[in-house]
Amino acid sequence: MPAKRSSIADRLLAWYDVQARALPWRALPGTPAPDPYRVWLSEIMLQQTTVATVRPKFAAFTERWPDFAAFAAADDAEVMAAWAGLGYYARARNLIACARAVVADHGGRLPDTEAELRALPGIGDYTAAAIAAIAFGRRAVAVDANVERVVARLFAIRESLPAARGAIRQAAGSITPDARAGDLWQAMMDLGQAICTPRAPKCLLCPLAQDCDGRATGAPETFPVKAPKRVGPQRYGTIFWLERGREVLLVRRAPKGLLGGMRALPTGPWEAAPPGLAAAPADTDWELRNATISHVFTHFRLICALAVARGGAHETAGEWWPIDRLDEAGLPTLFLKAARAVRREG
DNA sequence: TAAGCGTGGCG
């Protein structure tokens, strides 16, 4: 390995030995490797999700389901409800499927090779490499958004994403040490979170400043170059609040697609124009409220009207849920916003 | 390859 390449790993690992963040799923340098179950769970939770958001959910999940056997035996609805608020709900569905595959096909233990990990539900290239390196000490190359940014800057890679992925991956491989690869990637994540940040990197604090071609250009923040993002459309919908006594009607959304498998308030279609009372869950006197609920999803912005009906017994498909225990239903954020609006307006 | 898929924080 060229001298510059090996010195990057050495410098970063030395920095990590001193600066590593203490995290509930992480073994600090010099301590035994962490429980693969905890590494797996944390890696899935951390996909596109910040450490601050994951912390309390990780604590709740590991307390309730401490290992693969417990998780594989969990009730689907309980897992989905526990995941509520984390977003990207396919992760929760895949989590269940993965735990059951681990128990059924791997004797209750996570396999320790990248290829076998990659074959499990919800585990892609990055997560397979991260688990192999962090939990099993393999020399795997785990390229997440942090590593992508740090490496693109270190080597001043001018090709734009996503086309640059190949070059970045190759550069990352070139600095991967035979030992402590897992620590190197975790170090890059800490570095990317605290120092090599997207907008205004703190190069004066960076242990790799002397190695960094991007810094040498005078504009490290311009790496990696990204293709312009397409702006999402605006869509309109209606959220239905149907009360019976002190209960409200909830439904279970279709198993796949947006908010798939989650408990929810009934909604109509989400379209380019406000759908009004189309697809109402009951034929009754709906009161359309003035308040609207706006919510931003990854690829579109949603503005929902709120339709409220109270009193009388309605024959509807769904689940009547106590209003004063709505926080236990595991509703995605969109519906929590609607519930708050109803509470506000009475 | 590109699109679909949540949410909260930050500048």
Added chain:
DNA sequence: TCGCCAAGCTT
């Protein structure tokens, strides 16, 4: 207020 961004995966 708004756009960007985050320990990505699936189809």
